[in-house]
Amino acid sequence: MAVLVIAEHDGKLLKPGTANAVTAAAKMGGDVTALVAGHQCGDAAKTAAKLAGVKKVLHCDAPHYQGFLAENLAALIVPLAANYTHIVAPATGFGKNLMPRIAALLDVQQISDISGVAAPDTFVRPTYAGNVMATVKSADKIKVVTVRGTAFDAAGEGGSAAVETLAPGPDAGLSKFNGQELTRSARPELTAARIIVSGGRGMGSAENFKILDALADKLGAAVGASRAAVDSGFVPNDYQVGQTGKIVAPELYIAVGISGAIQHLAGMKDSKVIVAINKDAEAPIFAVANYWLVEDLFKAVPELTAEL
């Protein structure tokens, strides 16, 4: 057994999810190698070498890995695959984009978004928006797996893996990276936050999200949203928590003006403590809440911010 973990990073630091993927990889058995591929990512490779459980780091640096284009990364990773029994990545936007391309080129049926490792070839994964947990066994020689970060603890520091330089693969020339527009925020990232304050359709407007911002700032929390709030144009899509957005499991999740559609619950029901504030006493969100308050959010939220 030997596992290759594809690290997600920003050139300097690893993104949340990679350390959790390392923990999942360790459960699959065998030595864990981390691949840090990108443009000017030497620092990220050094960070990966410190992760507990990582035996070796492969560092590959080239301009055509800027933007992490799947075509170029797959061309680098596929020839390495023969050395490994498992290829693992976090089930983030990065992993979801890249891993199926690798799996198809290896003629492997990928196993997406696993929440458990039952055996080296058997995994548990949520389906139907987390309402059905499926245990699946792979018949493929190499297992290509993406890992749900919230289902595994993050591997700690304390490792001292050797960093090996890997020669870059070809530039496929099929696609070109033209830049990113990142949502700037001083608040923590949704998938790494200890506390999340989320708003739904009940917020009524983009402007009204300011009252959630104030609450979030008081708590040091991240701000999220339901798909309904994104659909209504109140907030950008990267705020979305749910089946088709981000999967989160913070210590405290405060759902404000969110009714609790199946697809939203899929993204947050593993949170440790859930608070729901909604004026509709019949809102389905109350079924998963530890504490629920039936009140107009425009009264309750400022009051809560003042109370804290």
Add this chain to the structure above:
Amino acid sequence: MKVLVTVKRVIDPYVKVRVKSDGSGVETANVKMTMNPFCEIAVEQAVRMKEAGVVSEIVAVSIGAPQCQETLRTAMAMGVDRGILVETEVDVQPLAVAKVMKAIVAKESPKLVIMGKQAIDDDSNQSGQMLAALLGWPQAAFISKIEINGDNADVTREIDGGLEKIAIRLPAVVTADLRLNEPRYVTLPNIMKAKKKPLEVVKPDALGVDVAPRLTTLKVEEPAKRGAGVKVADVKELVAKLKNEAKII
């Protein structure tokens, strides 16, 4: 240019899914079925591109049971020109979907394939990226905007921290994210018109594709339930509970 879109028939996302008592799968008898929401967005995009004069023909493909013909008819009522059903009762997993689509692409020679980013039943999020890989084409997954510029497409993708812009060479495969568009409702006259549009049925064997599943489902079960919650009377009580009981703030 010609565009291929894919449509999957899934359990309606607003239906509560039930696990069969023997743990072998999910109850589908007498359950409301619908087109996967992300496939609807893919179809809508193709139709809008045709309305804008960028696309000349749209072909929709569905893979599965004979009832998928209904899903194809819905796509045709939205504006798709013709449908292809690849009929099979096998549980077609994403790699097999990609192989079937590769065979269809070889026959149809589209310049663009638009797929949904994810089916809301198995939540795999793989088929589009896999198809691009098998064809050796560029991929743009999770797109919220696409503009065709000759032999290239400028695409905006939804990424974890915001948006990303890439340019891809055509032909290519793209997968639709939520904000690409808002699908139209189908109207009765269009449903009637759709009945007359051509719909071809083929078997995977005829395409030379092996769709046998690679993953075996050993069991399915419902997730652990959360304990019953407590209703609080006001904000003061909520704060007290969070401080003293949950000890979280």
